[in-house]
Amino acid sequence: MKSTVTSFLFFSILIIGSQISHAQIADSLNYYSSVIRNPTQPDDLAKAYKFFIKEKAKHANNDKNLANEVYITQQLARIQRELGYTSENEKLNLESLRLLDKIELKTDWTQITYMSIINELGKVYRKKRDYARAIALYDEALDSAKNASEQAILYNNKGQVFESQEDYETALSFYKKAYDATRKIDNLRETARVLSNLSFIKSKLRIPNAEDGLKEALDIRANNSYTSDLGSSFDHLSRFYYTLNDSISTKKYSDSYIQLARTLNQGPQLLNALKLKIETGEPKYAIEYIKVNDSINNLKTEKRNNFNYYVYQYDKKERDLQESQLFNERLLYLILFIVLATISLYLILKYKHKKEKYQEIYNTETRISRKIHDEVANDVYHVMTQLQTSPHSDKELLDDLEHIYNRTRDISRQNSTINLKTPYAELLSDLLIAYNDDNVTVITKNLQKIEWEKLKDIQKTTIYRVLQELLTNMKKHSNASIVVLSFEKSGKYLIINYKDNGIGTSLTKRNGLQNTENRIQSINGTITFESEINKGFKAIIMI
Known part of the structure; x- marks a missing residue:
């Protein structure tokens, strides 16, 4: 039972942790998406770009997260659009289309996203004056349009493409289709947009009632607070009256456009309003137009420079x-x-x-x-x-x-076994005395002056055995009558000198001498031997 409860708690923690992680990612996605819409700091776009680049890498080559990858790719495309990088914007939108096509289960979200990408690409191709690709794109989208709202948008966009080419007759036909589609839906904003475009083209073709349509579109926008759309109506009406040589009405709507642009504090709107003024017979606005245009270009350049600088800095930090x-x-x-x-x-x-x-x-x-x-x-x-x-x-x-x-x-x-509990000087004295007899005299110097208690037990044992070995060899082989053992302290070293007056040896390392050398080396000491035939034997031990 205890094991079951522990397992349940463990998996509960994992699930909660996973949910928190997903929630944090979702919050970050929403935050950086809003940053792209309304950047306030010089590094906002760079931060958003780095975030979405990392997120895109996480979802790459994972067909289970295609929707997320499409969304992220779209955010990156928006950043490129904000910076004015048309080619990068186009490439990312085309990639979004490719990813979207791989999603097997189509939903309302996939359709809305598809239409958004098509509209963005259409703007790109119109800006590049690649009208054929724009028309082909809209035709392809029309084949999969799900409702009248989507049809209205696409027909209106096709009308704008032909209007840009000054093919007003063809533009009129598509604006009419768009207007017919808007009458099937309840979307006054889209209705006003299409009606204003349709009526303006009618005015170009001298078709009656164009003025009524233009004013109706303006009223819809004004009455429903579609403030940002009013500029398009002011532009159409001002140009319409300019063709009629109605300078008062022309100035009235061009002034309204400039006032609107200044109120909204939107540079592109103000630039369009100033351009309208110049094109409708008021060249005095040319200087301001140049200043505003330069200011907008400088802001774009600054935005790009900031973006490139901060991306470089973030890359460098990484x-x-x-x-x-x-x-x-x-x-x-x-x-x-x-x-x-x-x-x-x-x-x-x-x-x-x-x-x-x-x-x-x-x-x-x-x-x-x-x-x-x-x-x-x-x-x-x-x-x-x-x-x-x-x-x-x-x-x-x-x-x-x-x-x-x-x-x-x-x-x-x-x-x-050597009993090291006995005072060590006493132990050595007993050892040396044991070798004293009628034939051999063992003499010691400074034995009692050495601080034997400072030596380790293994050092004491080794010294004891080595001296024992030397004295035994002396007894067996040297025929010595006198042995002298002196002890002294030199710095941190203990030096023991052994000397006898025996017959000496040729110093081939027999078992006895080899044993003493091995023992001394085992405690990191040294032993050296000096001897010649009939000249006694010497050994110097240094520990």
């Missing part, structure tokens, strides 16, 4: 961040490598040390075995042979057995 992340990753890998190398080195050294320890144990066991064989077993066998072959006195046998006992005791001492 590159710097990526380089920083790459550096951090490399640093992390380097640290991991160092850690692994350190661990590996530690394990290798530990294994090597362990191997050396095992080797030392093996050598010690071999040495003990050899001593027992060479020194004890041979003596025992000799005694046994004497008992079997020769009549010896009990005293001689006892002497031989005592000798075997002493040899066995010496081997035991050499390999027994």
Whole structure:
């Protein structure tokens, strides 16, 4: 039961987290879409562009998110339109059409989006004076138009294309179709737009009642607060009366247009109103037209420069961040490598040390075995042979057995555990005294002056065994009568000098000398030997 509850809570947290994430993305989409509609800061368009570029990359090549990709691509197209980049705007709208066509389940949203893209592309082609492509686009859209509202928009757009080519007869036919379609829908704004265009073309063709239509369209717009559309009516009426040489009415509507543009504070509207003034016989507005046109162009240039600058800066920050992340990753890998190398080195050294320890144990066991064989077993066998072959006195046998006992005791001492709880100077004194006899005198210097308690146990044990080994070799091989051991402290080093007056050696490293060297090296110390035949033996230990 507890496991079930835990799983339920886990999945609940995942679901809630996912919902929060989607909500945040949706909020960001809405925010940056509004920024494109109404940029207030110099870097607004650049921020929106970078956001939608990243979102587009997330949805690329994912047919499950085609609708999102279409929406995002449309926002990018709007940014290019705001900046006046016609070619980029065209390319992104064509991409939107391609993506939209891949969506299998068509909805009202896909149809509305389709019509919006067609209208935008139509404007692009009209601006480029590619009228044939604009007409072909509208014809294709008419084949899939779902209702009279869509038909009205498309017929009106076709009329504008032919009007731009001054083919007024053809334009009139499409405006009529558009007007007939608007009478089937309840959309006064679209009705006013089509009626104004239709009536203006009628005026161009000298068809009666054109004035009535123009005024009716103006009244619809004025009475329904379609304020931003009033400029089109003022333009049509002013040009209409200009053709009739009615200067008063011409000036009346051109003045209204300029006043409207100044009230709305819209540069393009004001530019069109000033152009109207010039084209309807008031050249005094030419200077202001030039100033406004220059101002609009400067604003466009500034907007583009700001956009390019901030996009570059954001790209640079991202590159710097990526380089920083790459550096951090490399640093992390380097640290991991160092850690692994350190661990590996530690394990290798530990294994090597362990191997050396095992080797030392093996050598010690071999040495003990050899001593027992060479020194004890041979003596025992000799005694046994004497008992079997020769009549010896009990005293001689006892002497031989005592000798075997002493040899066995010496081997035991050499390999027994050292009691380091005993004061170390005392331990060494006992060791050295054991080698004193009628034939050998062991002399020590400064043994008691060394601060033995500062040495580690392993160092004490090693010193003990090495001195024991040297003295044993002396007993067995050197025939020395005097041994001198001096101890001194030199800086951080302990120096032990061993010297005897024995027969010396050729310094081939036999087992005894090799053992002492191995032991001293195991505690990071050094031992050096000096000897010649008949000139005694010296050893210097430094720890």
